[in-house]
Amino acid sequence: MMIETHCHLDYLKAESLEVIRQKIKDAGIMKVITIGVDPLNLDLVVDISDQHEEIYFTQGIHPHDSKDATEVEFQKIRDRSVKPKMVAVGEIGLDYHYNNSVPEVQRKVFETQLQLACELDLPVVIHTREAEDDTKAILKNFSRSLKKKGVIHSFTSSPDLAEFVLSEGFYIGFNGIITFKKAENVQDVVKITPIERILFETDSPFLTPVPHRGKENAPYYLPFVAAKIAELKALDLEQLKDQVLKNSLQCFPKLA
Ligand SMILES: [Zn+2]
Secondary structure, rough: OOEEEOOOOOOOOOOOEEEEEEHHHOEEEEEEEEEOOOOOOHHHHHHHHHHHHOOOEEOOOHHHHHHHHHHHHHHHHHHHHHOOOOOEEEEEOOOOOOOOOOHHHHHHHHHHHHHHHHHHHEEEHHHHHHHHHHHHHHHHHOOOOOOEEEEOOOOOOOHHHHHHHOOOEEEEEEEEHHHHOOOHHHHHHHHHHOOEEEEEEEEEEOOOOOOOOOOOOOOHHHHHHHHHHHHHOOOOOOHEEEEEEEEHHHHHHHHH
16 A cells, blocks of 8 residues: 655646546555645645545645735634644745745745744645755755654655755655656665655656656556666566555554
8 A cells, every 4th residue: 555645636637536536546555645735725625635535635835826825825724724634834945946935035935835834833845946955945944843844746856955854854755756757866866765765656747757758647656666766776567665654654644
């Protein structure tokens, strides 16, 4: 059995949620975390989770949308945190590749939400791209107060950042990127990450794994991610799945 720790069910368009849910079940996936990031979809994500037993959720403002973050969204994060199925604050972080919001605003909104996670005693789901120094500096500041840690999802940064976040107690989430031909850098990070600190995710509808490139990604493609990690680390697939299931429950205690 597996847990899909990161997807965006509110963005999936190719199939109905009922079809997707059946395929998820058939793929041996017992629980799914749908990540709320779009300020316009925070309510929708909660509704999807409310209506479906196996679907859990998060609430957060993505670095791209930092410029639109207001107290209204932060209050939503606070209010929903009491729900049993809100497992984390996220995804939050820094993205200097696209710079859809200016870095200064991104940093401020990242810090505000890390502070919220500390107050709510929840783990965080972090997105970081081409922002290694600032990610490190900010996480260092929250090192003591962020008790539950969380995951650096869709990891594409350097082995150096991987070592830093591992030493800080975070998990690392890998997705279909590791199946791409030109992903040696991420594959190298898989190799140095202890299996006790790995999480599986798809980040669907983005980043469809090989051999389904060109189609909309979906949570039921998670087995391709698991198989690739087993191959890269020369591990027995079932043994890896058992360990990663434990990791997912430890990273997100409200899943248990
Ligand atoms: Zn995402």
